Amino acid sequence: MAWFHSLLLLALGISRCSASIIGDVADLNKLDLTFDFIVVGGGTAGNVVAKRLAENFGYNVLVLEAGGTNANVLGLEVPFMCPTASLPNTPHDWNFTTTPQAGLSGRSMDYPRGLGLGGSSSTAKFIPGARRKILTDQNELFDVQTSDHHNITGQFNPAVHGFNGINTVSLAGFPSPIDDRVIETTTELAEFPFNLDMNSGSPLGLGWGQRTVKNGSRSSSATSYLAPQFVGSPNLHVLLNARVTRVLQTATGAFRTVEFVQNGKTLTFTAKNEVVLSAGSVGTPNILLHSGIGDSSTLTSLGIEPLHNLPSVGQNLTDHPLVFLPFLVNSNNTFETAERNATLSAQQLAQWNTTRTGPLVDNPLSHIGFFRVSGLVDQFPDPAAGPNTAHFEFFVSNGLSGAPPATGNFMTLTCVVVAPAARGSVALSSNNVLAAPNINPNFLGTDVDLFMMREAIKSALRFASAPAWAGYVISPVGVDFDSTDAELNTFILANTGTIFHAAGTASMSPKGATWGVVDPDLLVKGLTGLRIVDTSVVPFIPSAHTQAATYAIAERAADLIKAVWGQ
Numbered sequence: 385m386a387w388f389h390s391l392l393l394l395a396l397g398i399s400r401c402s403a404s405i406i407g408d409v410a411d412l413n414k415l416d417l418t419f420d421f422i423v424v425g426g427g428t429a430g431n432v433v434a435k436r437l438a439e440n441f442g443y444n445v446l447v448l449e450a451g452g453t454n455a456n457v458l459g460l461e462v463p464f465m466c467p468t469a470s471l472p473n474t475p476h477d478w479n480f481t482t483t484p485q486a487g488l489s490g491r492s493m494d495y496p497r498g499l500g501l502g503g504s505s506s507t508a509k510f511i512p513g514a515r516r517k518i519l520t521d522q523n524e525l526f527d528v529q530t531s532d533h534h535n536i537t538g539q540f541n542p543a544v545h546g547f548n549g550i551n552t553v554s555l556a557g558f559p560s561p562i563d564d565r566v567i568e569t570t571t572e573l574a575e576f577p578f579n580l581d582m583n584s585g586s587p588l589g590l591g592w593g594q595r596t597v598k599n600g601s602r603s604s605s606a607t608s609y610l611a612p613q614f615v616g617s618p619n620l621h622v623l624l625n626a627r628v629t630r631v632l633q634t635a636t637g638a639f640r641t642v643e644f645v646q647n648g649k650t651l652t653f654t655a656k657n658e659v660v661l662s663a664g665s666v667g668t669p670n671i672l673l674h675s676g677i678g679d680s681s682t683l684t685s686l687g688i689e690p691l692h693n694l695p696s697v698g699q700n701l702t703d704h705p706l707v708f709l710p711f712l713v714n715s716n717n718t719f720e721t722a723e724r725n726a727t728l729s730a731q732q733l734a735q736w737n738t739t740r741t742g743p744l745v746d747n748p749l750s751h752i753g754f755f756r757v758s759g760l761v762d763q764f765p766d767p768a769a770g771p772n773t774a775h776f777e778f779f780v781s782n783g784l785s786g787a788p789p790a791t792g793n794f795m796t797l798t799c800v801v802v803a804p805a806a807r808g809s810v811a812l813s814s815n816n817v818l819a820a821p822n823i824n825p826n827f828l829g830t831d832v833d834l835f836m837m838r839e840a841i842k843s844a845l846r847f848a849s850a851p852a853w854a855g856y857v858i859s860p861v862g863v864d865f866d867s868t869d870a871e872l873n874t875f876i877l878a879n880t881g882t883i884f885h886a887a888g889t890a891s892m893s894p895k896g897a898t899w900g901v902v903d904p905d906l907l908v909k910g911l912t913g914l915r916i917v918d919t920s921v922v923p924f925i926p927s928a929h930t931q932a933a934t935y936a937i938a939e940r941a942a943d944l945i946k947a948v949w950g951q
């Protein structure tokens with residue numbers, strides 16, 4: 385079969401290397417294929433599932449991705465440009481905004497989600513906090529050869545990494561001028577112990593940032609799992625610009641047909657075996673609800689025919705709130721220096737472009753730490769998963785996030801609540817399948833979440849007061865070292881944003897549970913032919929960044945699917 389498809393592709397004049405990524409359904413239809421599996425969303429999880437299923441040459445696999453290609457998009461390749469890729473209203477963003485946030489005095493905010501091959505992994509920058517065994521030899525290729533070839537002994541623990549996998553993780557490839565002060569702080573203040581590797585034992589403490597970067601370029605699910613040698617396989621097809629609107633019932637209780645829009649035309653494909661929804665924590669519940677899978681009475685009130693009552697669809701949205709805490713510093717060597725000097729930034733880009741070296745090989749953070757709030761459990765039930773699980777993190781950047789003001793040099797400690805108690809939702813705004821849903825992450829919607837953010841900021845202020853920063857840190861910006869709780873609250877409410885870790889909107893729950901959306905095998909409860917594989921199935925958000933967990937879920941899901949349908 386494989387050689388036959390290859391011949392067919394050649395006959396169509398499509399080169400084998402690019403044959404499988406197709407922009408127009410007309411080209412796909414020429415192949416006259418039936419698909420065993422249809423994966424909705426060519427994002428982080430979707431590309432893993434597609435690649436793994438296509439390893440079996442007996443399966444024909446189709447990926448439908450709403451966006452375009454990730455290839456040759458500078459903002460998605462250059463690691464330092466990841467804040468640009470996170471900006472709203474770019475061609476690689478879904479351009480969502482949240483509903484007014486009750487915990488933030490009614491403020492709404494942009495809510496970026498990756499659009500296009502690689503999905504949010506094309507816009508994500510680093511991958512810390514994954515526990516041992518989540519990343520394995522199966523998918524992690526730890527890159528010991530950093531761009532600057534520095535000695536990485538003492539910056540990570542090789543025993544908890546894989547070195548043969550697909551997706552690349554590495555350490556910084558260009559030194560940051562504040563590295564020494566950060567490490568010195570871990571020896572000066574007991575509150576901030578050095579952690580050699582957050583992936584081993586306890587995630588608590590502060591250490592060197594690990595990132596999904598390969599040879600100075602971003603490593604996403606598109607550049608790794610869909611690398612040319614894999615996507616060139618004749619039974620793996622990726623259709624771009626194909627926006628899925630609904631899954632349709634093919635027989636009672638079976639949903640194997642996918643409806644999508646391309647170039648204004650509504651089309652369908654039906655999978656022989658399964659449809660795998662990997663449209664992410666916003667996209668997946670949105671598609672389910674439009675398909676009549678959700679809370680039946682709510683769907684009826686929106687004019688959508690309810691086909692399967694599952695009230696948890698879209699509920700329990702959980703995300704990590706973030707606040708950038710900038711400090712004015714006594715230095716000429718921060719991100720601002722190049723950002724204000726077009727000649728210098730052009731030189732840096734040219735260096736990256738020709739040799740994959742220089743400051744742009746790194747994402748804008750040097751170190752990251754995960755911590756617990758001491759005394760929290762005396763006042764609140766512990767919102768974290770266990771006694772060694774973090775309540776908050778902060779990461780260190782040698783400059784501001786975003787466009788710099790006219791003068792001043794900065795450092796940022798970005799504070800994130802990683803064990804939020806608040807739960808929000810993704811709900812439909814109307815029965816128009818192309819309308820954006822109402823997204824409510826419910827940021828700081830509980831007292832304990834605001835408490836943790838306030839304590840995170842106080843902790844970051846103590847960090848910047850360590851002797852290591854004497855003569856370097858001038859002052860925090862927006863707060864003072866001795867701000868009152870009320871002043872900190874005002875700052876937090878005005879400055880809270882998202883770190884983009886939405887999870888939980890199509891939660892896994894035990895078989896037979898009265899809540900939840902998928903069973904432990906990730907099949908939609910009570911249905912056949914429809915599985916969900918993405919961050920939406922995570923029932924309890926990890927106190928870590930979510931990319932690694934998503935890769936792990938997808939690898940596991942591919943094994944489960946292969947076990948059902950035979951190798």
Ligand SMILES: Cc1cc2nc3c(=O)[nH]c(=O)nc-3n(C[C@H](O)[C@H](O)[C@H](O)COP(=O)(O)OP(=O)(O)OC[C@H]3O[C@@H](n4cnc5c(N)ncnc54)[C@H](O)[C@@H]3O)c2cc1C
Binds near residue numbers: 450496501503667668
């Ligand atoms: C800007 C940004 C920065 C981040 N930074 C980090 C980080 O530094 N570290 C970290 O660990 N995590 C980070 N994350 C979070 C992490 O990337 C996500 O949790 C994870 O990658 C999500 O994977 P997913 O497969 O669930 O969804 P996604 O990767 O978002 O994939 C969903 C895919 O489905 C497509 N899709 C959606 N709806 C449809 C539809 N109707 N039809 C067809 N296709 C559709 C989307 O276009 C997308 O390609 C970041 C996320 C974002 C958005």
Ligand SMILES: *[C@@H]1O[C@H](CO)[C@@H](O)[C@H](O)[C@H]1NC(C)=O
Binds near residue numbers: 474479499
């Ligand atoms: C988001 O906005 C950008 C810029 O206007 C656009 O290119 C992109 O297609 C938009 N995304 C969606 C899903 O419409």
Ligand SMILES: *[C@@H]1O[C@H](CO)[C@@H](O)[C@H](O)[C@H]1NC(C)=O
Binds near residue numbers: 535536537538
């Ligand atoms: C790297 O550093 C470690 C410890 O600092 C040292 O033992 C080792 O010899 C160094 N390796 C090289 C190649 O310099």
Ligand SMILES: *[C@@H]1O[C@H](CO)[C@@H](O)[C@H](O)[C@H]1NC(C)=O
Binds near residue numbers: 696900
């Ligand atoms: C939300 O998740 C909790 C478990 O964390 C569960 O008990 C509850 O039923 C869920 N709510 C909905 C609406 O699914």
Ligand SMILES: *[C@@H]1O[C@H](CO)[C@@H](O)[C@H](O)[C@H]1NC(C)=O
Binds near residue numbers: 714715716
């Ligand atoms: C910044 O640069 C100026 C001019 O080159 C120099 O005089 C000054 O000492 C520098 N300041 C620091 C903190 O390096």
Ligand SMILES: *[C@@H]1O[C@H](CO)[C@@H](O)[C@H](O)[C@H]1NC(C)=O
Binds near residue numbers: 726728
């Ligand atoms: C800008 O950068 C260039 C190249 O490094 C340097 O020669 C020049 O002096 C810088 N300009 C200013 C105003 O610092």
Ligand SMILES: *[C@@H]1O[C@H](CO)[C@@H](O)[C@H](O)[C@H]1NC(C)=O
Binds near residue numbers: 458733734737738
């Ligand atoms: C990178 O180099 C290539 C080939 O030398 C050139 O075509 C391209 O314009 C360069 N890109 C940037 C951003 O400098």
Ligand SMILES: *[C@@H]1O[C@H](CO)[C@@H](O)[C@H](O)[C@H]1NC(C)=O
Binds near residue numbers: 737738740
């Ligand atoms: C890394 O990228 C550079 C610049 O494109 C290239 O010359 C080099 O061969 C690459 N190294 C590896 C190991 O791929």
